């Protein structure tokens with residue numbers, strides 16, 4: 001039996017314990033809320049939620065969902081931290097973020113192991129997520145000191161200037177697919193701008209946000225600057241409705257996003273919504289086929305397909321359809337499914353049983369509607385007996401798909417690639433844009449004019465040319481249409497975590513009536 005984490009001064013012990021950890025051994029024993037720089041049990045609760053180890057199907061924790069009182073305590077505590085933090089210079093804030101980034105880098109394997117145990121993604125991928133996480137902290141540390149306003153000369157020697165100021169206590173609400181990374185992508189710009197943050201992870205993945213909270217404290221953040229409250233929808237509602245919360249940044253589904261927006265509207269709070277997608281990936285006959293095939297795999301099977309921006313509608317030009325299908329099936333057959341903590345595993349289990357059933361249900365309905373299951377799409381039981389109750393399935397390739405099928409219209413959030421064919425550019429653009437979503441898109445072609453022409457016409461927040469699912473922190477990420485608004489990452493995100501004050505300075509006399 002292992003504890004999930006230890007106090008900051010025991011961090012090296014934590015690293016060695018976690019590094020030695022194997023699938024099926026982990027138990028959560030410590031409190032899971034974080035307030036005032038320490039782990040705490042919630043002051044009150046509104047029910048419980050179970051967190052699983054998806055690889056084995058074991059329950060690793062039963063969470064107490066934080067009630068209204070606990071949420072209020074967390075907000076009050078964060079307001080105190082905000083007072084001192086918001087008065088610090090950008091350079092001072094940067095020092096804390098840089099130290100936290102250094103500690104994340106140092107504990108990369110331990111954090112990735114924990115993420116894998118709680119989420120099910122392969123440890124190979126989880127390490128990449130941790131890299132993008134510390135990079136995000138470093139990036140916003142770099143911007144913190146350069147946050148500045150303008151000086152504007154006015155008639156008669158008068159002038160004005162603007163100040164970029166923090167918002168206050170911001171709430172981050174996360175999805176379960178990138179638990180640690182989402183916590184970093186929200187907290188790093190928030191803290192860099194001088195805000196405090198209360199983060200609520202998905203109840204399915206409560207673990208890694210706590211590791212981040214402990215790291216921030218150890219890096220020198222004042223107690224309360226980054227608090228964690230655990231819980232589900234009710235806890236999320238208490239947070240969004242709290243009058244002293246200044247902003248909500250949400251990552252999750254469209255229906256929940258709509259509710260968050262409604263609650264925030266009542267309190268006139270700004271929101272960032274990072275929602276779902278059904279992104280098109282367009283493969284032209286003049287592409288480099290090998291790259292296009294790899295791109296389609298990355299666009300569909302990373303994190304067991306549980307990625308919001310996945311390119312799940314794969315449009316392939318008719319002239320290369322057969323070659324593409326043959327190659328993509330060959331590559332998919334090679335994906336090693338199994339224990340996500342093993343170094344050579346590339347596909348672990350899905351997040352939980354109901355989600356696995358839901359994904360398999362989409363495949364069943366695709367068949368009914370006339371699609372062909374060319375490969376996979378079945379429950380999978382690894383040979384290792386300890387994994388037999390895990391939530392595994394084989395990656396699925398669907399062909400003979402049409403634009404009106406459910407598998408082509410709805411977000412599946414699992415390893416299911418729908419292949420569609422097209423004749424020409426004009427036609428494919430119209431079909432690619434025929435969706436309520438607008439998170440991302442991809443285009444594979446060696447024709448440079450075509451690549452940019454297509455990118456310009458796709459109604460999406462991110463368009464990949466000759467690659468897919470690469471998210472460097474320097475580039476803004478977010479949606480068009482029902483995939484949300486606001487951005488994470490990139491310089492622009494500073495604007496989403498700050499407000500602009502204008503100061504007018506009179507150099508003459510006041511003119512009266």
Ligand SMILES: NC(=O)c1ccc[n+]([C@@H]2O[C@H](COP(=O)([O-])OP(=O)(O)OC[C@H]3O[C@@H](n4cnc5c(N)ncnc54)[C@H](O)[C@@H]3O)[C@@H](O)[C@H]2O)c1
Pocket residue numbers: 173174175176177178200201202203231232233234235236237240251252253254256257259260273274275276277307308309411413439479483484
């Ligand atoms: N665009 C992006 O950046 C992005 C990233 C990851 C996931 N997603 C999307 O997230 C979805 C999968 O994640 P999920 O199942 O965790 O989504 P979800 O909407 O069910 O839950 C997301 C979070 O919202 C909380 N929540 C649920 N109801 C709430 C309410 N009424 N008020 C406040 N909080 C509430 C949940 O507890 C969880 O923390 C997919 O649709 C996926 O596309 C989007």
Ligand SMILES: O=CCc1c[nH]c2ccc(O)cc12
Pocket residue numbers: 177178181182185251274306307308309471488
């Ligand atoms: O799952 C969708 C894309 C994504 C990957 N990592 C993160 C982190 C934070 C987000 O809001 C979205 C994503």
